[in-house]
Structure formats: C-alpha cells, structure tokens
Amino acid sequence: MSTSSIEDEDLGTRPRAADRATGRMGRPLRRGLLPGAGGILVAAAGALIAVGCFLGLYVRPTSDDWCAAWKSRDLGVIGITSDFYRTQNGRVANAFLSGVFYGDGLAGTKILPTVIAVTFTAGLVLLGREFVRLLGGRPRLLVLTACALVIQALLYYAGTRSYQVLLWAPATISHTVPSVIGVWALLLGIRTVRHPRAAVRAGGFAAAFFTGFVLGTLSEPFALVSGLLAAGAGLLALPRLGLARDGRPFTWCLLWCSGLVCGLAVLYTSPGARWRRAQQPDKESLLTAGELRGTFEDWLHMWDAVTGQWAYLGAAAAGVLLGLSSSSRFHGPPGRVAAPGEPRRAVPRHMLAMVLLLPVPVVVLGSFAVVAGLRSGYGPGGWTYARTWTSYLVPMELALCGYGALLGARGGRWPAGRRSGALLGACTVAAACLALASVGALVPNLRQLTTVTVSRAVAWDAQNSRIRAEAARGAADVGYRPLYVGGLAEPFFTADYERDWVAACVSKWYGVDRIHRR
Helix, strand or coil: CCHHHHHHHHCCCCCCHHHHHHHHHHHHHHHHHHHHHHHHHHHHHHHHHHHHHHHHHHCCCCCHHHHHHHHHHHHHHHHHHHHHHHHHCCCHHHHHHHHHHHCCCCHHHHHHHHHHHHHHHHHHHHHHHHHHHHCCCCCCHHHHHHHHHHHHHHHHHCCCCHHHHHHCHHHHHHHHHHHHHHHHHHHHHHHHHHCCCHHHHHHHHHHHHHHHHHHHCCCHHHHHHHHHHHHHHHHHCCHHHCCCCCCHHHHHHHHHHHHHHHHHHHHHHCHHHHHHHHHCCCCCCCCCHHHHHHHHHHHHHHHHHHHCCHHHHHHHHHHHHHHHHHCHHHCCCCCCCCCCCCCCCCCCHHHHHHHHHCHHHHHHHHHHHHHHHHHHHHCHHHHHCHHHHHHHHHHHHHHHHHHHHHHHHHHCCCCCCHHHHHHHHHHHHHHHHHHHHHHHCCHHHHHHHHHHHHHHHHHHHHHHHHHHHHHHCCCCEEEECCCCCCCCCCCCCCCCHHHCHHHHHHHHHHCCCEEEEC
C-alpha cells in the first residue's frame, strides 16, 4: 500500500497538525463571529421588514385600488376575472388574486405585505439551503435567514418606489408576488427532478406548466425574465452537454417556458388586451432604429438609477457570510471526516461556473426586455415605473448573494494558519459591516415611507367617515380631497372628468353618482 493511501486512511482516526490548526482557527468564527454577525443582520433587516409589514395596517385605497375594490365587492372573484379578460387587459390570474385580496373589503390588502414577507423569507431560506448544498457545504439557518431578510430589505426599500413594491396591492400582486411564486416554483422543480417516483415527477411537471401559465397571465415583465432564465437553464441542462444526468431538468424548463408562452398568448389575444392596445396612439415599431436607440437610452437611465444605490452590495456581503458559515473547513471538531449521509459537492466545478454565470445575461437581457415593454406601453417615460424593476432586481440580488457565497466558501478553504485565520476573521467583520451598513442606509427611506403612509391613513379615515355619512343621508355628489401617496394617481388627475377613471371608481365604491374636488 502506498504512503499516500495510508495517510488518507489515517485521516479518520489521527488528525494531522494542519487539521488541528484548522479547527483552532475556525472555532472563533464558527462559535462567535459568524453567528453574531448573522444574528445582528437578522435583527436589523428583520426590524425593517417588520415595520413594513406593520405599515400594511395603514394602507388605504388609491389609484387602481378603488377599481379593484368595488369590482371585487360587486362582481365577486369570478366577475372581476371576467371583467379583466373582456374589458381591461387580459391578466386573468392578476384579476383572480385581486378578487381574493379585495374580496373582504380592504382587510386583504392590509395583510398582504406580511403574507409576502413571510412566504418570501421561507422560500429564500429553503432556496439558500439548496445552494449551499450545491457548494458542498452545510446550511446554517441563522445566516440563511439573514441573507433572506437582507435581500428583501434591499428589494423593498432600496428603490425609488418603496410604497408600490411592498404596500400597494395592485403593484405587489403584479410585480412582487410573481417573484415569490417563482422562488417556490424553483424549489418544486428541484424536488421534481430529484424524486425517484415517476408519478410524483409527472405531477411536478404538470405543476410547472400550470404555474408558468398562471404567471404568464399575471405579470408580463416577470414572464419575460423567468422565461429567459428557464431557457438558459434548460440549454445548460441538455443531457448531451454532460451537465445533467438525465433529461428531467430540461423537461421541467421546457414545460415552464411552454406554460409562460400559453399564458402570454391568452393575455395578448384577450378582448381586454385588444381594447387596451386600441386606446394607444399610433407609434413607431420598437424594431426601428429610432425606437431601439430610445429603448437603449431608457435602459441606461434605469441602470444608472440602480447602480447609483450602493446598498445593493449588501446582498453580496451577506453572501460572503453565508459562504464562510457553510464552508466545510469550520464543520465539526478537528480531524473529523464527514459522515456518509452529509452533503458533499454534487456538481463539477465547470458546471457550477456556468450556472453562476447564467444570471448575468438573464439580468442584462431581462432588464432590457422590461424597458422595451414599458416604452411600448407607456411611452418614453415608461422606464420610470420602478415597480416593474422587481422582475430583474430579484435575480440580480440573488446572483450577488450567490457570488458572495462562492467567494466566502473559497476563503473558508484557505490553508490553515494563524495569518489565514486572522484574515478570515477580518473578512467576516468587513462583510458583516458592509451588510449592516447597507441595511442602515435604508432607514431614511423607511422613515419617510412610515411618515407618509401613517399621516395619509389618518387623513383618509377622517374623509372616509365624512363621505360615508353624506352618502348615507342620500347625497349623490360628495366632495373629495385628493390624498397622494407613492406617486400614484388620485381623482382629478385630469381636467376632463369623463376620462377620470379614478374618480369614477371612487364614486362606485361609495355608491354616489359623482364626486367633486373639496
């Protein structure tokens, strides 16, 4: 027997000096720095998200809320779904969810931010666990939770339209909820392709098509971005490339994309979508040189706004902590060999590299597709509708976190020694400080959001009581004072009352003939 093979066997019983040094260097990180950093981030980012959930109690109708509220009340879930398909925009899944959340008055819209935060956190933690196992590490719940909360805090508060991204139900249903569904669908896809039973896999494949169809009729921007991601992943998963053991991942991606296409086809060909396109003035095709140049300029403006927010780097910093905490270097006592049932590296390095690089073209092309759609629907200023940016900001943040985790995992496998231990400790502190600073940078935005939301709710409640009292006395024309929030439309946004759809929906909600400015 060779000397090297004898040494390999002895690793399980007699730890070498380097292994003992590794354990001594890793113990302070494992027992002190990393759990402490994770706990602080959970407390800080969790507090910000908890405030946002609490603000849900102060959400009051504005803009599209008025129309969704009275239609859900008077027409029911099926009625508003049919109305969207026939007369509005064809987003039947969007209408169905609106009917569910507005069906009990305004209570559903108040708890929606909490529903989003809880389900998104759980989904991101489970997705992070799968990613850590892909790296060959062991998931740490505290740091996984910290990453999930930091990513969400950045998503909700780092942009220019925090109220619309988290609190305004029409926008959250259209642009935030799809990302939550997408994360859980990805988890279902992972379980589907791994399950040994054919019947379970068949159910998972059917769920992939159905979920894709639903999202195709829920949010066009998310359908475009998720379609790009699924198409890229499906190509990488072709069995002939050797990156997947069989055709199950490719089949799942194919069914997902097929569902998206079918959903978008139903939306695009609906009477409501045709009516909406007919209301738009004639304009140049997006494929003309002038429109392509304008779309590219809008895309640059949008990315200038995104890259101007340095706080997004907090996602990468949180990822570094995740990689360090999950690195096999810090698992167990010195010289301990992983048990047969523990997770190991499941994929070769070249596959991991290709998977990690996939988000780059997805985010670049997906963001351009979002801008093109906004320019087509809303004109040159459409790129400023920042609530739609969520569709590509989520994969961007997840990619940053993943890259940081890979960097941290590699750092955790540096050769043992006092210098490397001190350097890893310094890196841990630096990453924790950057992540905490990025969360702290969101506090002014949240403070302003809190002030505006609560003060408007107080004024809205007083006005609501007055209008209801007047309507109860038989008034057919009541006074209404616009209460603006989140850059959204209120009654009298146009001088032509006949075209004021917000005022018309307010009148329907209160059961009066019309309203006038108070």
